[in-house]
Amino acid sequence: MAGRVDVSWLVGGPQGSGVESAAGIFSGACASMGYHVFGKREFYSNIKGEHSYFVVRASSGEVRSNVSGADIMVAYDTETMLRHHADVRGGTIIYDSGMQKAMISDVATMDRDYAARLGAELAGAGRPEGVEGAVAAARGAGTAVHAVSFRAILSSLAEEAGNPRLRGMTRMFNVIGASLSMAALGIPEEATRAAIRRAFAAKPEVARLNEMAASRAYSAARSEVGRARATLAPRGGPREGTMLAQGYHGTAIGKIAAGCRFQSYYPITPASDESVYLESHVELGVAGSRPGSTLVVQCEDEISAIGMAIGSSIAGARSSTCTSGPGFSLMAECLGWAGINEVPLVITLYQRSGPATGLPTRHGQDDLLFAVHAGHGEFPRIVYASGDVEESFYDTARCFNYADVYQVPVIHMMDKYLASTILTCRRFEASRVSIDRGRLLTRRAGEGYRRFALGGDGISERARLGVEGAEFWCTGDEHDEAGHITEDPVVRAEMMRKRLSREGLALRAIPDAEQATLYGSGEIAIVSWGSTKGPILDALEEVRAGGGPEMRFVQVKMLHPFPASYVAHLLEGATTIVDVESNYTGQLGALFARSMGREPDHYILKYTGRAMTSTELAGALRRVAGGTAGRREVLTYGA
Amino acid sequence: MAPSLSDYKTGVHNDWCPGCGDFGILNAIQMSLAEMGVARHEAAIFSGIGCSGKTAHFVNVTGIHTLHGRVLPFAQGAALANPNMRIVAVGGDGDGLGIGAGHFVAAGRRNVNMAYIIFDNGVYGLTKGQASPTLKLGTKTKSLPSPNVNYNVNPVGLAVTSGFTFVARAYSYDVRQLKDIIKAAIAHEGLAFVDVLSPCPTYNDINTRDWYAGGGTGGGDGAERHSRIYRLEDEGYDPVVHFAGAGELNEKLGQALSRSLEWGERIPTGVFYHNETVTPYDGRIRDQIRNYAENPPALQAIESGGRATTDVSPMLDELAA
Structure with missing residues (x-):
């Protein structure tokens, strides 16, 4: 990969201190300069205070993952410095000089086991068990380490703005840190300022102050840091047709494009972001028709979430729910109901590490076999997995088609890693989304409509609610062609064949x-x-x-x-x-x-x-x- | 031609025990739909699991027989996706107030436009008579090895405090009153709840038809018996919230709660609480989705010739690098 520019940038800080905004500004600036960007966020199950960090990789070529280590790190809190100094071997570290005297024991949020390992490591090398030891260790590994007083930057900002209160605005440390590192990387100040304006577009006054802070940070970087070892030189500007997307945008916008009009959910990490996105984009323009909308219902639990989605699907809407492992566990019984009643449904499953609550904000792919087997009894389903965010947009539309055509629940596997990435990717092409609703009946049927009619390829016509002459019954019990309860062994065997033969059908027909x-x-x-x-x-x-x-x-x-x-x-x-x-x-x-x-x-x-x-x-x-x-x-x- | 009562009956064999109170409820539902002239394709019965769950198969409109305790989520999903449908949810007291109790409370808070009827018999019939949530503490039915050790749920009181906007109680052997209440519940704008006392002749030998008719009152057989059941309306009770002021609201909620606690010698039936000043869920949705009523989720056009027609370019533009 000769000649390729490839820089990994790390920012960390307490949860709630704007680590994500800092990463958004860095990523936005890099994307606007024409770099490919791939970043991921790591965080604790916590609202404020625990350690959170973002590693973003910017490259002149396509990037699809993180590498081990980082080329440059900015630390505005002690824990980031202590935890990550060793990730930057031979690169550049910029940290707030205000933490210079801090010791490991001062960091209450650090896992005890981690603190003990780190302390032993530093002590073993004869170094102080604190920031000074970390600095020495980093320098020993060949890393350039720069201490910059973030407070001094705030003070100069306060002076410039004529507002002494700004001296205490430590919440701007994130932008100051990002700007220091971006200056050191050679990113033009205007690119950084433009990314700040965009990140705070909804709050112009906050944007203005942060732009001023960035400017002060750029001057400080010139005198106190200089150039980092890695650089991101200006390129030709944003690549045509490129988006800077978050992990959940693929499935969320995919659902909108695919015509999903009902989503029910119960809040859970890392799945809720998708539902919240849908909630903030409810009214939709539709070509050749009046405006459409997605109805998003926040439920009392995941059982209700899947139950409502099933009810809505029976009514005729493309319907979905989105959850993670613990929620999917609760959905298992309803999943079987959808299976025996041949109800199309898409369950987007953003996996995290289990079992039980497990590592609630961390990545895992531990639910594959559960998705394949969830629910008692035997019923057809499709389990489908996307490999990246761009794929997930097109896959979401496919999942809805599979659900409608084969009249089965479809479990679309995603995960925390995908959910919490920020990346550049090609703009989704909605024109490539096809919609096949299968044998959905929306107009009056002939005489004797039977929802579960046997024969043919096993897929019977599915009336939505409200079609005159096409009243029907559904039941979680085994049922006859009309949908009424039966325990007849012959009908049971026929219905099992009708339902389960669908998996072979899907396997043969899906390209x-x-x-x-x-x-x-x-x-x-x-x-x-x-x-x-x-x-x-x-x-x-x-x-x-x-x-x-x-x-x-x-x-x-x-x-x-x-x-x-x-x-x-x-x-x-x-x-x-x-x-x-x-x-x-x-x-x-x-x-x-x-x-x-x-x-x-x-x-x-x-x-x-x-x-x-x-x-x-x-x-x-x-x-x-x-x-x-x-x-x-x-x-x-x-x- | 207007549909007649027989149009609302299926030919499905009804396997409830002879003498079951549920027959009265089934008849009342069929009569209500017929009298209201609800077209068969515009109504759907959603049901839970238990004897009452089979109701969906006996009424000749679309019937969705769901899972134990889950009738309300399924029914609300359908009602929200197509608000033009008349949705009636039915289930037992174990179904709705035991395994499904969380949904009961949450449904009240939502106030989706539909009716929910509980067939309340105090026992889990299909599993041979275990105590259900409405059986009184200390009661020993013949199917229980020892007296019930749990305090009972108060269905009417729970509904009133959970946000249901029409709350009533009826008795399955008074089909006329029951039918009038079900019609009012279906017509109600918002979530209506009807608790129907329905004797189980097989497993509940305490709260029997004879008991409701006054057996055990007055200390002997014969002339001294009087029905335990009385009608709230006969006592000039006014359940309606007229103005939505805090004072009136508290008074109406308070009286409903207070009456719901009456049991034993005198058991009230009728409408306990009726409040149409609270905006139903679909009205709340219209604040976010202006054309929700005209173009609800289930009826929207999403494709043309197999191509997606939703315009996602505003969302993609937001993300342009």
């Missing part, structure tokens, strides 16, 4: 290209699903660039029913199969083994609650290529 995607070639083949796509693609490039072998990657998108024959086709000639996923047990590996009759040879797994970086993944893949990898390679990078 291969929608079921799995092949990248690259080589005898070593990675199989994976969901958000590991980005780290895998970046790691493959890294391995190749380092002289390692070409490898192929099969991204399985349709996880249930499992596209065994197509995946087998994509794996022809592969000698080594490597399963990559963010869980302990290798859940795709289990599906793979039972569908393909062959176990993966290696599992590269991570279950710390932090997403894989391409760096650590590339390391494991090199071990596979070199024949030194174990059956399980477990990754652990990240604070």
Whole structure:
């Protein structure tokens, strides 16, 4: 990757101190200059005070993941300095000199185990167990460390503005820190100021003050920091048709485009952002029709959320709910009801680390087998996973079509990593979204309408509520063609065939290209699903660039029913199969083994609650290529 | 031709026990729909699980027999997606006030335009007579090994305090009053609740038809018996909130709550509380979605010739780099 500019930037601070705004300003400025951007946020389950950080990677080439480490870090609180100084090996650190004397023991928010490990590490190297030790350690690792008085910048701002109260406005430390680092990287001041104006567009006065603060920070950086080792030189301006999106924008805007008109939800991290986005964009323009709208209902629990979505779907609206693992657990019984009643429904499942409350704000891919099996009894469903934010827009529309055409619940797998990224991607193309409502009946039927009529391909006409002559019944009990309860063994067997044959039907009719995607070639083949796509693609490039072998990657998108024959086709000639996923047990590996009759040879797994970086993944893949990898390679990078 | 009562009956075999109070409720629902002239395709019965859950199969309008305790979420979802439908939710007291109690309270707060009828018999019939949430503390029905150890839920009181805007009680053997109350509940703008006392002849040998008729009152058989049930309207009770002032509101809520606690010798029926000064949920939605009533979720055009027609460019423009 010679000649490529690739800078990883890290900002951290207490939750609620504007870490996210700082990252938004940095990302916005980089995107406006024409860089590709990929960033992710890590945070505690907390409102204010716990450690939160953002790592953003800006590059002249496409980026799809984070790397291990950072080239530049800005720390305006002690915990960030202590936790992340070692991430910046040989790069640049800018920190607030006000924290110089702080010790680990002063940081009440740090996990005790973490504090103990860090203290032992510093003490072991004969360094003070505090910021001074961290500074010494960083310098020892070849990092340029600059102490800047953030307070002094505030004071000069107060003087310039003629407002002494600004001296105490420490809430602007985030923008001061971001601006110092952006100045050091060589980002033009105007690009930073424009990004600030955009970030605070709703509050012009706040924007004005922050712009002034940025300006003071730029002067301070000139005299006290100079140039960082990495730089982001001006480029030609924003790339045509590029968006700077947050992780949830793909499914949220995908739902709007796909015609989802009803979403019910119960608040849960990391899924709620999608619903809140829909709530803030309820009224919609519709070509050739009067304005439309999405009705978003906040429910009393996730049982109600899925129940309402089912009711709305029966009424005829494309309907959805969005949740995470704990909520999906509550939905299991209703999922079965939708299954036996052939109700189209999309459940967007933003996974996080479980079980129970688990790591509520951290990443995980631990719910694959649960999604495939959730609910008692046997009923048809489709489980579909997106690999990145851009895919998730188009996949959302596909999921609604699958639900309508096959009259089944569809579980669309997303995760925390995808939800909390900020990234540049190509503008979504709504013109590529097709809508197929399947056998939805909206006009008067002939005589003797029966909702669950047997025969044909097993998919019967589905009347929405309110169609004259097409009254129908649904029940969670086994039912006859009209929808009335039956316990007749013959009808039971016929209805089971009617419903379950749909999975085979879907597998045959859904184009291969929608079921799995092949990248690259080589005898070593990675199989994976969901958000590991980005780290895998970046790691493959890294391995190749380092002289390692070409490898192929099969991204399985349709996880249930499992596209065994197509995946087998994509794996022809592969000698080594490597399963990559963010869980302990290798859940795709289990599906793979039972569908393909062959176990993966290696599992590269991570279950710390932090997403894989391409760096650590590339390391494991090199071990596979070199024949030194174990059956399980477990990754652990990240604070 | 206007539909007749028989048009609202299906041919599905009714397997309730002989003498079950639920027959009266079923008849009253069918009569209400017929008398109101609700077209069959414009009504839907949503039901929970239990004996009462089968009601959806006996009424000849669309019937959605949901899960135990979940009738209200399903019904509200449908009512919100297509507010032109007349939605009637039905279920048992265990269904609505035990496993579904959280939904009961939340539904009251929403005040979605529909009716909810609880078939209240004090027992879980289909599982052979366990105590249900409305059975009184210390009561020992014949199917219980020992007296009920739980205090009872007060359905009318809970509805009133949860935000239901029409709250009534009826008795399944007084079909005429029951029918009039159900009609009023269906016509009500907002969420209406009807608690129907419905004797279970198989498992509840305490609150029997004979007991409601006065058995056990006055200390002996014969002339001294008097029905325990009386009508609120016969005592000049006015359930209606007329002006929505705080004083009047508190007075109406208070009297409803107070009457709901009467039990034993005198059991009130009729409308306890009726407040149309509270904006129903669909009215609240219209503050956000101006054409919600004319173009509700279930009836919107979302495609043309298989292509999506929703304009997402404003959202994409917001995100342009």
